[in-house]
Amino acid sequence: MVFRTKRIYSVVFVVFVFVYDAAGVAEEEISYYENLINEELEKAEKFELPTNANIHRPLDETIRDFGTFDFVIIGAGSTGSVIASRLSEIAEWRILLLEAGGYPNNFTMIPAMFAIQALTNYNWGFLSTPQKTACLGTIDKRCVIPRGKGMGGTSLINQSIYSRGNPIDYNRWAQLINDPTWKYENVIKYFKKSEDFHKTNPDAPVDWEFHGKNGYLYTNYQIPPSNCTKIFLRANRELGKNITDYNGKRELGATVLQINTKDGKRFDQATAFIGPIKNRNNLIISTGSYAIKIEVVQKRAVSVIFTKNKRMYRAAASREIILSAGAVSSPQILMLSGIGPKKHLKDLNIPVIQDLPVGNRLRDHVFCGIQFSSKFDAKRKNITENIREYLRGYGDLTTGNTIDAAGFYKSSIERISSYPDLEIVVSSSYPNDFGRKYLRWNEETWDILFRNNSSFMPLTLTPVLLHSKSFGNIRLVNKNPYNYPDINVNILSDIEDEDVDTMYEGIQLVLNISKTAIFREIGTKLEVKHLPACAGYEFLSKGFWICFIRQTAFPAFHPVGTCQSGRNPKRGAVVDKDLNVFGLKRLKVADASVLPFTFSGHPNAICTMIGEKISDVIKQQNFKKA
Template sequence: MNIPSSPPSNTSLSDAMGTSPLTVFLSLINYIVDHQAHTDPSSSLTDNIPDAQEYDFIVVGAGAGGIIVANRLTEVSNWSVLLLEAGGEEPSYAEVPSYCVFMQQTSSEVDWGYWSEARPNFCGGNGCSMQRGKVLGGSTTTNSMFYVRGHHRDYDEWARMGNEGWGYEDILKYFVKSEDNGNPNLVKTKYHGSGGYQSVEVFPYQDINTVALLKGLEEIGLTTRDINGEHQKGVMLSQMTAKNGERRSANIAFLKPIRDKRSNLKVLTNALVTKVLIDAYTKTANGVQYHKNGKFMTAIARKEVIVSGGAINSPQLLQLSGVGPREVLEPLGIPVIQDLKVGYNFHDHICSSGVNYTLTKTSQWAGLDAQYEHLTEYALNRTGPLSATGVAQVVAFKTTEYENITDYNDIQFTFENTHVGGVHPNSYYDQITVIPIVLRPKSRGYIKIKSKDPFEHPLINPNYFSEEYDIKILLKGLQYGIDFLKSKTFQELGYRLNTSPMHGCSKHEFASEPYWRCVIKKYSRTNYHLGGSCKMGPASDQDAVVDSSLRVYNVTNLRVIDASIMPFVISGNTNAPTMMIAEKGADMIKRDWNIKLT
């Protein structure tokens, strides 16, 4: 779907009434939100800069990692920072929570359009959509807005692996630093903060099924609690990166407040960095090459280059720059500056659909008249169905029999709003799909460039299900999805298991293990929690790319600060942890350049 940046100026409401419901909705939501958009005078600051312009720091990628690093470095008034983003400005329609389903289409103007290599044992054998935000804010502009930090043990394990300073008690302050939590009871605890750049709160609207899910899951044994607090096992009406019914991307939260106020910050959009410039003799990064407006340009870094492109783009850029596996670079004619396992250890939280609840009494499907009413309510008050994501705002965590530590969750559940008629805003649905997610997969894949061409997408092989363990977790999760229906609340509301076989699996008995294995093979997909491809680890770890200060091994003045540095992806959504990594990374840069930390 190509999402228009604004509705036709000559389209009236009466004209729109004659088109399809989806077209009407998209046109109206764009029209209203665009015409209510907050004026951002900083948009004019994205003009060109002279070739070979010098800055103290160059930050590549304006997602959660890059934007936060740029924000924190420009707190030092005599440091200059250039922030480069391959995508454009964040469109105003991105703020509508229920609209996120459209933001995540791979044909969207704000998506990179990545697909994994096709393999027969996952994603139906056709390759997986690897949606990544190509826009200011990166994937924080396109994601489902969950604010989930992972499990305490994840970070303690990172530290035990030789990454000093990354234990939970070490990094908790960086979660708190970013946060402006809207729940006054939570901010009284040591786990949450107020006054930070990132607004965190629940959506203002919960429909009947959202309330029922919370109650029903509690009835079958899951405790309702703050998953980001002392314990991580249970169910939660998720905290979101949102405020007053609007998405708060990293762009809106961390960049917009400073972009036109700090003269030491320069932001370039639609500027694809094609190479980090590294002196081959001294192995020192001294700038970048980038492409903008049809021209290749350079920018010089006096102090450091920080790569924050994410789990796909960061390893791609390093490899193009001569930092990566010798066996990948030499056949392509790229001089090897440093032989490191860049692109390896790539992994993700694989998940699968397959368990669907038909809503016999509580369908949230709405006709055009009701949709217009909801649209008006959202436009006037930022409330109502469009201010939330339906049942997708519920998140749950469990521990299966395969995990020896009883409180260390190895499976996550999210819930998708689905409609038999196709893709619609999250508010409107007549089915609930249970999505089990493998939290600590054992399978590992890789990212490899295919050529010297920086515009060619890299080869992406997540290598899902190369380990049987990951399949076993999903098998257990799909069965849990059926077991949830034992809830008294679900039964009273008429939730019914849809027992129609999934296409391609009808030869197997429904809900048998062969049936579920077939479903997993055909309907598994990414949960967009990509990481690990520029692994952080001690020098003794042959797979490590960066040290515990996020410095690339044996290359001076080059760091990676994003989800790619995770030794293993944490047990939950990756947005909040990436913000934490960026906050900590920025402090380490300041420390290394003798700036007193506050």
């Protein structure tokens, strides 16, 4: 672990005088983690998500000078951490990395606790506006939008899945922005550059030529592999599906998931990219720093206004400002700076610096869990056993999902051949009140879906819509920088209903998988109940399932597109092929917000690649000027 609290350092120092078990794990360390987990669970029970950023409000409006740097990077998430690491390789450049949150701790390092970690201050706590087409079974019909706050960004609270997407994604993107350097054949080198790949599952298929070995980002497989994964793979073979390395030659098919953990602990992007180089003299990391505005003079971005320790500061950039605050906060900061839709800014009395379609095309993957019971024998361990295994680097606490299986499929609706538009993830967890709180289920929906379910081991097969046709938007509530923006995810809303039809096809695929011989052998039984909101439809009919989807589907916590890249702002673009903001100089946006559509993979790995590539672009641009 790279970042430790002082408290943990003291534990490590005295551990040598403690009693060890047969495997070399100190009993006092086990006790420490038991207490830590129990304390965090107690806190999570009482935790209320913040509704604004008033915690960062300064005591006065006096702006103090924080200094001048070559580059100011806003946000230390999955892209910003990479850029800070790579730009600071140039010794003569001074880099300032601003991050509103703090460092990871021993609790955030436990992968299995991702849902509890989202019930802490490591989550911004965003919620959508009330929805009409999805999340209808939640409190106030509002979707949760977990976004990581801290060094590592959302890689601090996600399930640590490493998923690049499909080559067609990148080729579409390259064509859209008219730049072949974004084609998959050209960006694969950046994926390999960042990766330190280890085949910790001897049975997992691996296309070695697509993986890197000497990068910062440790990538491996769950240890030990789940026996249920073998069942899922066998079921897919029975249905004629391919077994594949989904980050290799062929994404289509069933797979064993690759994850970013190391020695059983979460390996977030800041731990990976900042940890090894955090002591570079030319890299200044400022945590607790909340960016509220980018100052622009004569169409040139010159400085960032931010708050820290209840004071307000200005940091100037002599070369460039790079905004990497994520798909929610990057558009918010741009609009607060006068960069955004002209009418919206004028309505809020924000002086317009540049009229651009910021926040206009919010997209996300969509997931909808289908519950089953089974007689699959998965031995449940007590917390002490789980911690003992965790400290040895394996076991249930070392992964966000104890079943490391997924599949990528093409529906009949997707028009491009060999292009997966559905993912199916297999998971298993017994319902509890933390799950209810994490997703904000309303009482009626929660009780019907999860109360009094079968005592047999639960299995959830979750279809995920990968190519969303629907889009929403992000808008400021007012010009107060400490108010959260309005986030209308608007999933499953496309006029042709292609999104919900694709989800329905995903459910039919899930049902077919559950009926295979191997799933029948473990007694798999559908545990879906008839929801009151769907009472007008015959149970398990298409009408019922579409109603069920709208009640229980969520955005998959993979928002993109709010500062999308392209050739022309009149066609929706905010940044160009090099991620420069149109109409302005010395300002880039580099994070998931620049993706013009939802890819066939999870954004975390993609954002890491963006950080690698755009760092090279910045170096090339600056050395040409020199």
